[in-house]
Amino acid sequence: MSVCTLRINDHDLAVPLGTTLLQAARQAGIHIPTLCFLEGLSAVAACRLCLVELEGSDRLMAACVTAAAEGMRVHTDTPRLREIRRTVIELLFTEGNHVCAVCVANGHCELQNLAVEVGMDHSRLPYRFPQRGVDLSHAQYGLDHNRCILCTRCVRVCDEVEGAHVWDVGWRGEHCQIISGLGEPWGDVNACTHCGKCVEVCPTGALFHKTDTSEEKQGHPERLQALMHARTHQQWNP
Amino acid sequence: MSQATPRKPRLATVWLAGCSGCHMSFLDLDEWLLELADRAEIVYSPVGSDIKTYPKDVDIALVEGGVANTDNLELLHQVRANTRTLVSFGDCAITANIPGMRNLLRGSDPVLRRAYLELADGSGQLPHAPGIVPELLERVLPVHELVPVEVYLPGCPPPADRIRAALEPLLRGELPHLSGADQIRFG
Numbered sequence: 001m002s003v004c005t006l007r008i009n010d011h012d013l014a015v016p017l018g019t020t021l022l023q024a025a026r027q028a029g030i031h032i033p034t035l036c037f038l039e040g041l042s043a044v045a046a047c048r049l050c051l052v053e054l055e056g057s058d059r060l061m062a063a064c065v066t067a068a069a070e071g072m073r074v075h076t077d078t079p080r081l082r083e084i085r086r087t088v089i090e091l092l093f094t095e096g097n098h099v100c101a102v103c104v105a106n107g108h109c110e111l112q113n114l115a116v117e118v119g120m121d122h123s124r125l126p127y128r129f130p131q132r133g134v135d136l137s138h139a140q141y142g143l144d145h146n147r148c149i150l151c152t153r154c155v156r157v158c159d160e161v162e163g164a165h166v167w168d169v170g171w172r173g174e175h176c177q178i179i180s181g182l183g184e185p186w187g188d189v190n191a192c193t194h195c196g197k198c199v200e201v202c203p204t205g206a207l208f209h210k211t212d213t214s215e216e217k218q219g220h221p222e223r224l225q226a227l228m229h230a231r232t233h234q235q236w237n238p
Numbered sequence: 239m240s241q242a243t244p245r246k247p248r249l250a251t252v253w254l255a256g257c258s259g260c261h262m263s264f265l266d267l268d269e270w271l272l273e274l275a276d277r278a279e280i281v282y283s284p285v286g287s288d289i290k291t292y293p294k295d296v297d298i299a300l301v302e303g304g305v306a307n308t309d310n311l312e313l314l315h316q317v318r319a320n321t322r323t324l325v326s327f328g329d330c331a332i333t334a335n336i337p338g339m340r341n342l343l344r345g346s347d348p349v350l351r352r353a354y355l356e357l358a359d360g361s362g363q364l365p366h367a368p369g370i371v372p373e374l375l376e377r378v379l380p381v382h383e384l385v386p387v388e389v390y391l392p393g394c395p396p397p398a399d400r401i402r403a404a405l406e407p408l409l410r411g412e413l414p415h416l417s418g419a420d421q422i423r424f425g
Contacts (some may be wrong), residue, residue, distance in 0.1 A: 097342065099335055100425025101394035112424060121390040121422045122332045126383055129334075129341035 006072035021063040036151035040228040086118040097146035104217035105205030137187030148206035154198035247297040250282035254303030260328035263395035300327040309372035318385040329394040346374035
């Protein structure tokens with residue numbers, strides 16, 4: 001196994017070639033905040049929270065998709081990165097309609113938790129209050145676009161793990177949104193197996209069980225991870 | 239008299255477009271309110287004073303609620319002009335929160351029509367009483383999008399111990415540094 005050595009903050013590390021900076025940091029116990037990244041799904045570097053600095057380069061790199069290389073010197077928690085991470089969270093809050101007080105995910109929301117982590121006590125950017133819809137056409141589940149941050153975890157879990165590919169991303173810019181089927185109501189999409197994996201991995205209250213009321217929705221990414229572990233190692237009886 | 243006692247900080251609490259839940263949480267300070275009454279002069283508050291006009295020379299103001307109508311806006315400008323430290327008190331003041339959900343209807347006229355005509359039982363009419371019923375602003379806005387704010391105290395409502403954590407340093411003339419889930423969590 002080929003190994004490369006690198007330094008993350010003040011930790012000297014040796015990791016197998018092909019390891020991402022995020023994996024290397026986590027193995028060393030170094031925390032890098034993430035939102036779109038989820039163990040068990042492909043990495044897409046959509047949210048930009050895991051950006052890190054590399055010595056000798058002005059360009060910031062997303063740790064979830066950047067491979068460790070020999071001699072790299074990486075910084076994960078500089079004032080510049082802290083400022084960027086807070087701004088990213090402020091952008092996510094202000095471009096949607098995130099009303100924590102009446103949300104199904106209040107108290108269990110990854111976006112809400114990240115706001116605390118980055119020290120967001122208010123947004124320095126103006127709120128946009130966009131007009132967005134809610135899809136309640138599915139028998140069991142609902143999709144509230146107001147709370148969606150376009151992390152695409154639902155798109156990836158449905159495609160990569162369930163194999164149904166119900167979800168995709170439609171339109172561009174401020175009109176960008178998660179779509180089911182070919183932009184049809186979710187309940188009309190025959191490909192949906194009603195498995196609920198998209199609901200379990202959604203980091204916010206965007207995807208929810210219809211029976212969930214305020215504060216009742218809890219995500220279950222660990223179920224995806226147990227399934228992926230079982231598939232990879234053919235261990236179906238824990 | 240040999241020496242004048244130091245002046246107590248002059249404290250106000252203000253209620254704009256919110257449900258008053260932040261003020262109820264303020265009352266949850268329970269017996270600490272007695273200490274607060276001893277350490278500060280309560281000069282304006284819907285739950286602690288009967289004064290109707292905002293006074294001058296206020297040291298600390300807790301402002302609950304978003305800014306939804308012309309009365310809110312006028313009072314907010316009075317507060318800002320006469321207050322040293324303005325605290326944006328609760329999620330409605332900081333994010334517009336629940337009152338801000340009407341912004342999705344795009345403007346005051348669609349909101350009034352929805353509430354008073356479309357959902358009425360047939361005898362609905364739009365409220366119109368200039369000088370008595372304040373006009374709605376086109377959008378509900380957070381306080382800091384209209385005037386500068388010194389301290390943010392999030393929560394829906396902020397729990398009583400969070401309010402106390404902000405007030406303790408303010409009463410000493412210092413700005414609080416709130417962090418962590420116990421002190422700055424929305425919702």
